[in-house]
Amino acid sequence: MSVSYKDLGLVNTREMFKKAMAGKYAVPAYNFNNMEQIQAIITACLETQSPVILQVSSGARKYADQTLLQYMGQGAVEMMKVHAKAKGLKEIPIALHLDHGDTFELAKSCIDNGFSSIMIDGSHHPYEKNVELTRQVVDYAHERDITVEGELGVLAGIEDDVVAEKSTYTKPEEVVDFVEKTKVDSLAISIGTSHGANKFKPEQCTKNADGVYIPPKLRFDILEEIEKQIPGFTIVLHGSSSVPMEAVNIINANGGALKDSVGIPEEQLRKAAQYNVCKVNIDSDGRLWMTAAIRKHFNDKPGDFDPRQYLGPARIALIEMYKHKNQNVLGSAGNA
Numbered sequence: 001m002s003v004s005y006k007d008l009g010l011v012n013t014r015e016m017f018k019k020a021m022a023g024k025y026a027v028p029a030y031n032f033n034n035m036e037q038i039q040a041i042i043t044a045c046l047e048t049q050s051p052v053i054l055q056v057s058s059g060a061r062k063y064a065d066q067t068l069l070q071y072m073g074q075g076a077v078e079m080m081k082v083h084a085k086a087k088g089l090k091e092i093p094i095a096l097h098l099d100h101g102d103t104f105e106l107a108k109s110c111i112d113n114g115f116s117s118i119m120i121d122g123s124h125h126p127y128e129k130n131v132e133l134t135r136q137v138v139d140y141a142h143e144r145d146i147t148v149e150g151e152l153g154v155l156a157g158i159e160d161d162v163v164a165e166k167s168t169y170t171k172p173e174e175v176v177d178f179v180e181k182t183k184v185d186s187l188a189i190s191i192g193t194s195h196g197a198n199k200f201k202p203e204q205c206t207k208n209a210d211g212v213y214i215p216p217k218l219r220f221d222i223l224e225e226i227e228k229q230i231p232g233f234t235i236v237l238h239g240s241s242s243v244p245m246e247a248v249n250i251i252n253a254n255g256g257a258l259k260d261s262v263g264i265p266e267e268q269l270r271k272a273a274q275y276n277v278c279k280v281n282i283d284s285d286g287r288l289w290m291t292a293a294i295r296k297h298f299n300d301k302p303g304d305f306d307p308r309q310y311l312g313p314a315r316i317a318l319i320e321m322y323k324h325k326n327q328n329v330l331g332s333a334g335n336a
Helices: 014-023 035-047 058-064 066-087 104-112 127-142 172-182 220-229 245-253 266-272 284-300 307-330
Strands: 027-031 052-057 094-101 117-120 147-152 157-159 162-164 186-189 234-237 277-282
Touching (some): 014 027, 014 277, 027 094, 035 052, 052 058, 127 172, 172 220, 186 220, 245 284, 266 307
16 A cells, blocks of 8 residues: 655655755755654754755665654654744755665655655666666656656765765766656766765875865866756755764774765855755765764763663754754755
8 A cells, every 4th residue: 555745744855946946055865764863854954944855775764664764754744843833933844755766666665655755876777777767767756746866977985785986977968868868857966976984085185284185176067067958957966975074083082993084075065056956965974973972972971871871962963963064054044
């Protein structure tokens, strides 16, 4: 028995992106795997009055269970409504999105279980196969008023089951053909972002006066050319965590061993949002801050064993990080 996302109080991304395009900001797309993460995302986005896309990867869906995820999405909406009323705040739009779906069967299952937005990633296939798979998902999704994100180009790095040794930049000359043939609602492109906490090797970076690694700049020339090819069309950036060194240092100071962790500078993400980039995916930053808070708590209080004692501070750290992204990086705060 299928469930409509509308019955869960969710929205698709169509109006979100239209408003983001007009307002020159990006809607945050935050990945979650557990209760504390989803609580932090909803709290931060409600308090900053930002629209939000809750993202679930294939790996997260397996981890959390597809049935439970359906009710977590519904629970997120209900939590938002209760807190909005209690605090006298405007309700915010929430979409539930499949991140990096790689098969029609997975996309269909998510649609039938209440997801309001789907990303089908056929970028690992030859071009024509990518087009064919993406169009198959679009046809099924659009019949149910569900928005679809496709991908052209390949991002390097590791995110759950998505692994690539090196990036392949999106070819601007392909985007018109791809969008016309697939009828996707948004397009994820490759312009220099990458998955995971170890986005760049030190030899790919320069060092500033403080010895901090500075990664290569995003290929805004490619983004500009793509905008010329498909003006007014929604662009998505994956792999856009900034890998905050403060969190990395806390992890390493409390028993961790993260090396060569370099992310995307936040000022470059803010610049991208001035273009047609209406959705920015952030996952690793949340993982880092959660891990940092938990490691520090156990180092400071090794006798604690109640999960609430260490997951509570982790949730607080996440709330502050998400607020910062909405207010200072993506520009989505105040646009609910």
